[in-house]
Amino acid sequence: MQIHGNTILITGGTSGIGLAFAEEFVKHGNTVIITGRRQDRLEAIQQRIPGIVVKQSDIADAAAREELVEWVYANYPATNVLINNAGVQLAMDLSQPVDPRRIHEEINTNLVGPVHLGSLFAPHLANQENPVIINVTSGLAWLPAAFMPVYCATKAAMHSFTLSQRWQLRNTNIKVIELAPPSVDTELGHDRRADKTQSHGGIPIPEFIQEAMAALMEGELEAAIGGAKDLRAKGETIFEAFNSRF
Numbered sequence: 001m002q003i004h005g006n007t008i009l010i011t012g013g014t015s016g017i018g019l020a021f022a023e024e025f026v027k028h029g030n031t032v033i034i035t036g037r038r039q040d041r042l043e044a045i046q047q048r049i050p051g052i053v054v055k056q057s058d059i060a061d062a063a064a065r066e067e068l069v070e071w072v073y074a075n076y077p078a079t080n081v082l083i084n085n086a087g088v089q090l091a092m093d094l095s096q097p098v099d100p101r102r103i104h105e106e107i108n109t110n111l112v113g114p115v116h117l118g119s120l121f122a123p124h125l126a127n128q129e130n131p132v133i134i135n136v137t138s139g140l141a142w143l144p145a146a147f148m149p150v151y152c153a154t155k156a157a158m159h160s161f162t163l164s165q166r167w168q169l170r171n172t173n174i175k176v177i178e179l180a181p182p183s184v185d186t187e188l189g190h191d192r193r194a195d196k197t198q199s200h201g202g203i204p205i206p207e208f209i210q211e212a213m214a215a216l217m218e219g220e221l222e223a224a225i226g227g228a229k230d231l232r233a234k235g236e237t238i239f240e241a242f243n244s245r246f
């Protein structure tokens with residue numbers, strides 16, 4: 001994809017991969033809008049990086065998604081790139097009753113949100129120059145880590161969905177890209193760590209961004225980054241060995 005001169009909406013830009021993409025795309029001369037639920041974070045980011053536009057929005061809420069689209073049309077009608085990045089990752093013990101609110105939270109955020117938002121934006125994007133939808137999935141789309149079963153299922157679903165979305169939009173000029181990160185050291189899943197500042201593990205964010213930007217510039221439509229390439233290649237054939245690590 002062209003990496004300059006776009007107007008880009010990134011869901012979930014208050015930390016981690018979304019924030020790093022926002023900073024990188026601003027450096028490349030794009031107008032960047034980020035969303036998230038945490039208003040304090042959004043305000044702090046806007047003060048630190050005045051080039052970033054912020055908008056509080058909950059991707060798990062259908063009315064908020066519709067309001068976001070109306071706001072973008074009214075304020076940033078040149079928006080031509082949607083990055084469906086917001087996500088949550090929850091561990092679940094399936095040998096005990098699971099709280100259905102946690103299941104809904106994960107599915108609404110990681111699957112329902114990007115599916116609905118992509119469909120709301122598609123008619124608008126189809127009339128823009130160089131329109132792109134990027135769905136951030138995961139290497140775990142191909143190989144589930146069993147302790148976070150619903151998270152992995154949402155990512156596998158988003159991988160499948162992206163194939164269908166790309167097919168349905170093939171007669172428009174919208175490029176549909178799947179970007180599958182490996183384990184990256186962000187705040188993801190931090191609710192299961194006693195010390196919230198503790199590292200998530202994974203590769204440093206700048207290393208991920210460098211490789212991801214290269215893949216986007218190359219025009220890869222299914223960009224598995226770093227270790228995610230291996231997970232895509234080996235997938236469920238290494239399920240037992242992979243899950244024995246946790």
Ligand SMILES: NC(=O)c1ccc[n+]([C@@H]2O[C@H](COP(=O)([O-])OP(=O)(O)OC[C@H]3O[C@@H](n4cnc5c(N)ncnc54)[C@H](OP(=O)(O)O)[C@@H]3O)[C@@H](O)[C@H]2O)c1
Pocket residue numbers: 011012013014015016017018035036037038041057058059060084085086087088089109136137138139180181182183184185186187188189202
């Ligand atoms: N880090 C990894 O190892 C890894 C690996 C593969 C894929 N990914 C994917 O990469 C994406 C970004 O994750 P990350 O690693 O950067 O994690 P992160 O640092 O926890 O960032 C997650 C972002 O999503 C936002 N978010 C969560 N729920 C939201 C909601 N309901 N509405 C709006 N925004 C919401 C958060 O903002 P608020 O809390 O302010 O709402 C935050 O900005 C996710 O889709 C994740 O699944 C990450």
